[in-house]
Amino acid sequence: MKNYSSAISWFIAVAFFLAQGYSAAQDSEILPFDLPGGDIVDIRLYKADGDKLLLGFACDEGTGQAAMDAASVLSDTEMEIWMPDLLSAHFLPKLKSSLAEIPAEDVVALINAAIASSDKQVYLISSGGGSTVLLRGLVQWEQENPDRLDALSGVVLLYPRLNATPPEPGKDPVYIDAVGQTRTPIAILEGARTPNSWALSALKEKMQAGGSLVTTALIPGVRGFFYERDKQNLPENIATSQLAGLVRASVVKLKLLTQ
Amino acid sequence: MKKFILLIAVKVLALSALIGVVVYTMMPAGAAELKPFDGATPALRLNTLQGEAVDLEQYKGKLVMVQFWATYCTPCRIEMPSMNRLQTKLGENFVILAVDMGEEAAEVQQFVDEVKPEFTILMDEDGSALAEWKVFAAPATFIVDPAGKIQYTMFGATEWDSDEMVVELQALMQRDLSITRTTSKND
Numbered sequence: 033m034k035n036y037s038s039a040i041s042w043f044i045a046v047a048f049f050l051a052q053g054y055s056a057a058q059d060s061e062i063l064p065f066d067l068p069g070g071d072i073v074d075i076r077l078y079k080a081d082g083d084k085l086l087l088g089f090a091c092d093e094g095t096g097q098a099a100m101d102a103a104s105v106l107s108d109t110e111m112e113i114w115m116p117d118l119l120s121a122h123f124l125p126k127l128k129s130s131l132a133e134i135p136a137e138d139v140v141a142l143i144n145a146a147i148a149s150s151d152k153q154v155y156l157i158s159s160g161g162g163s164t165v166l167l168r169g170l171v172q173w174e175q176e177n178p179d180r181l182d183a184l185s186g187v188v189l190l191y192p193r194l195n196a197t198p199p200e201p202g203k204d205p206v207y208i209d210a211v212g213q214t215r216t217p218i219a220i221l222e223g224a225r226t227p228n229s230w231a232l233s234a235l236k237e238k239m240q241a242g243g244s245l246v247t248t249a250l251i252p253g254v255r256g257f258f259y260e261r262d263k264q265n266l267p268e269n270i271a272t273s274q275l276a277g278l279v280r281a282s283v284v285k286l287k288l289l290t291q
Numbered sequence: 292m293k294k295f296i297l298l299i300a301v302k303v304l305a306l307s308a309l310i311g312v313v314v315y316t317m318m319p320a321g322a323a324e325l326k327p328f329d330g331a332t333p334a335l336r337l338n339t340l341q342g343e344a345v346d347l348e349q350y351k352g353k354l355v356m357v358q359f360w361a362t363y364c365t366p367c368r369i370e371m372p373s374m375n376r377l378q379t380k381l382g383e384n385f386v387i388l389a390v391d392m393g394e395e396a397a398e399v400q401q402f403v404d405e406v407k408p409e410f411t412i413l414m415d416e417d418g419s420a421l422a423e424w425k426v427f428a429a430p431a432t433f434i435v436d437p438a439g440k441i442q443y444t445m446f447g448a449t450e451w452d453s454d455e456m457v458v459e460l461q462a463l464m465q466r467d468l469s470i471t472r473t474t475s476k477n478d
Contacts, residue, residue: 201359201431201444202330202424225363227392230418231427255363 059104065116065145068137073121075114075142078103082110084185084283085152087142089118089166098259098272105276111283112152116142118165128161139169140176143184153185155283156216160257163192167210174215186217186286187244188279191228191256194235205231212241217289219247219282223254245289251278323447325434325459332441333423337390337413340399345388345413347435354385354464355435359421361392362402364429366448375409376452377460384437384464387411392429393418436463 063075086106088099103113118138124130146154158166166187174181196208218239222229232248239246251258253267259275261268271278335347335357347355356374360367378387387410391399396414403412415421424433434443442463449456 199428199431199446200326201426201428201433201446202328202441204425205427225361227359227361227364227427227429227431230392230421234427 075116078107078113080107080112085112089158102275136172157188159190188282215243224250226256325443340412357433370448373451
């Protein structure tokens with residue numbers, strides 16, 4: 033009997049999980065977009081009437097539960113969200129190593145499309161290793177568009193993982209080349225309970241080298257990848273439920289940074 | 292309906308991939324290796340979890356492992372029992388100083404009660420040692436020779452009491468102890 037009831041509980045939990053994802057996904061629509069190399073990327077689009085558009089990288093159409101929920105909330109509060117699935121567009125597995133294979137040209141094309149789509153202020157967002165894809169694309173976009181840098185309003189990076197090589201004790205971190213080559217304002221959110229938090233000031237300093245204004249914030253009690261974790265602690269649970277608010281606050285910080 | 296079934300299939304696949312990733316990341320990083328280090332050795336003056344002052348200088352003549360770790364670092368938790376065993380194998384001329392990365396005493400104590408490290412836990416609550424030692428990841432380990440110089444570093448976890456590691460550290464301990472003794476005699 034105990035096994036039977038636990039099977040029912042498990043089924044209900046799974047059904048709830050799937051239904052929740054289905055509901056957030058229903059708020060969105062899929063927009064096919066032609067990439068420069070001839071492939072087509074599906075963009076999950078959460079439309080909104082407001083004056084801001086958030087373009088997310090890299091990679092999985094935003095199908096993570098927390099990301100979808102946050103996108104849904106943000107679009108309800110007048111921030112349009114675009115989530116292109118660049119990994120699937122190139123038939124790449126969802127692995128960290130796949131990120132290096134996403135062409136910067138794809139990011140450039142998507143940024144241009146987002147800017148051309150409306151008069152909205154365009155912000156870019158990514159997390160973890162996806163930040164490498166975003167920054168590489170941003171560098172190329174800035175190089176191709178030196179006269180209209182203000183067409184991009186800023187970048188939000190959630191716990192960015194930008195190391196070019198594994199960290200070596202006793203040595204300064206080595207970041208990918210794109211770090212320090214950008215001029216667009218950047219807001220970084222990092223968990224306070226990750227060793228990466230100790231490198232935040234070094235990362236900020238490097239990023240500012242190219243001209244980007246950079247603002248950073250630590251989320252107390254939270255580890256990296258907090259909203260994707262299976263076993264969350266209480267602060268991570270709270271931060272996940274407030275993900276949309278954290279993104280919105282970062283956008284406000286970016287605005288203040290440039291005033 | 293088709294879309295819903297497709298979504299379920301995608302979720303199941305994603306969940307399988309996630310489980311794979313979680314299992315992989317929780318495994319001790321057997322590939323972590325000691326790397327020779329030729330930089331300066333910063334000072335290390337911190338208090339133990341019990342509030343006793345410790346200075347790296349006081350362990351001159353012994354081989355010292357200085358490890359930076361945190362309670363939320365899964366590989367740190369996994370490798371600590373092997374550090375206990377390494378301490379036993381290498382004996383009294385080997386010291387482990389495990390520096391907690393900026394956490395509060397209460398949560399470190401809870402971890403200690405649970406994992407039971409048998410070596411010295413140091414507290415770096417304001418992260419000043421972390422900055423001095425340039426630590427940006429955990430676990431980050433430094434092997435300081437008996438003369439007080441960092442000889443090796445390692446990022447990541449390992450089985451510290453493996454035969455290879457014990458032999459390597461014993462060699463370093465004996466080599467440098469003999470150098471230290473020779474120097475002392477000459478002095």
